[in-house]
Amino acid sequence: xxxxxxxxxxxxxxxxxxxxxxxxxxxxxxxxxxxxxxxxxxxxxxxxxxxxxxxxxxxxxxxxxxxxxxxxxxxxxxxxxxxxxxxxxxxxxxxxxxxxxxxxxxxxxxxxxxxxxxxx
Amino acid sequence: xxxxxxxxxxxxxxxxxxxxxxxxxxxxxxxxxxxxxxxxxxxxxxxxxxxxxxxxxxxxxxxxxxxxxxxxxxxxxxxxxxxxxxxxxxxxxxxxxxxxxxxxxxxxxxxxxxxxxxxx
Numbered sequence: 001x002x003x004x005x006x007x008x009x010x011x012x013x014x015x016x017x018x019x020x021x022x023x024x025x026x027x028x029x030x031x032x033x034x035x036x037x038x039x040x041x042x043x044x045x046x047x048x049x050x051x052x053x054x055x056x057x058x059x060x061x062x063x064x065x066x067x068x069x070x071x072x073x074x075x076x077x078x079x080x081x082x083x084x085x086x087x088x089x090x091x092x093x094x095x096x097x098x099x100x101x102x103x104x105x106x107x108x109x110x111x112x113x114x115x116x117x118x119x120x
Numbered sequence: 121x122x123x124x125x126x127x128x129x130x131x132x133x134x135x136x137x138x139x140x141x142x143x144x145x146x147x148x149x150x151x152x153x154x155x156x157x158x159x160x161x162x163x164x165x166x167x168x169x170x171x172x173x174x175x176x177x178x179x180x181x182x183x184x185x186x187x188x189x190x191x192x193x194x195x196x197x198x199x200x201x202x203x204x205x206x207x208x209x210x211x212x213x214x215x216x217x218x219x220x221x222x223x224x225x226x227x228x229x230x231x232x233x234x235x236x237x238x239x240x
Contacts, residue, residue: 050188050229059233112168
């Protein structure tokens with residue numbers, strides 16, 4: 001089963017966007033959608049991951065896997081985010097070996113959560 | 121189905137505990153376990169929620185519900201944490217009305233994640 005890459009599309013990252021311009025989170029989402037999404041990864045927009053202090057933020061989830069939340073990320077990080085998402089999708093438990101994680105993910109982790117299956 | 125309250129038991133909150141003394145996260149876990157856990161809530165220790173910059177941290181998860189991560193929390197917050205966990209367990213989607221959330225949860229949210237069922 002695949003992984004889901006959630007992208008917060010409402011994050012303003014503390015800035016008011018120019019009138020009519022997309023906010024910072026929406027720009028990250030657009031940049032990701034402009035690239036080829038790796039097999040096994042589904043991109044889903046989400047309204048607010050409540051990580052506003054560290055936004056824009058993204059999250060990786062998947063059945064049986066630890067979930068990870070990352071931020072801040074920017075539109076220039078789109079390719080790296082998808083690379084990290086592909087590595088995550090390739091695991092069974094969500095735990096990518098440290099050295100194989102993109103530097104962005106190593107540095108900008110906000111939090112992680114145990115697999116839901118183990119919780120309920 | 122019930123809610124799970126995950127408590128990070130490895131958080132040092134940036135401090136080295138005295139030799140033989142429990143770390144900050146373990147003390148939060150002990151304080152919670154010393155109280156009556158509300159019906160529908162299961163307390164589970166977890167090793168690192170990767171929210172170290174905002175630790176000690178806790179998380180609330182449950183089938184079909186948004187997950188929430190909070191921090192920093194302290195051992196004096198144990199009763200309030202259980203009160204918030206009970207309110208969370210009483211919802212079907214994990215979203216407790218803003219005014220009914222403990223001030224600790226309103227102020228110290230680190231992030232939230234959509235329900236796993238909606239992801240996969």
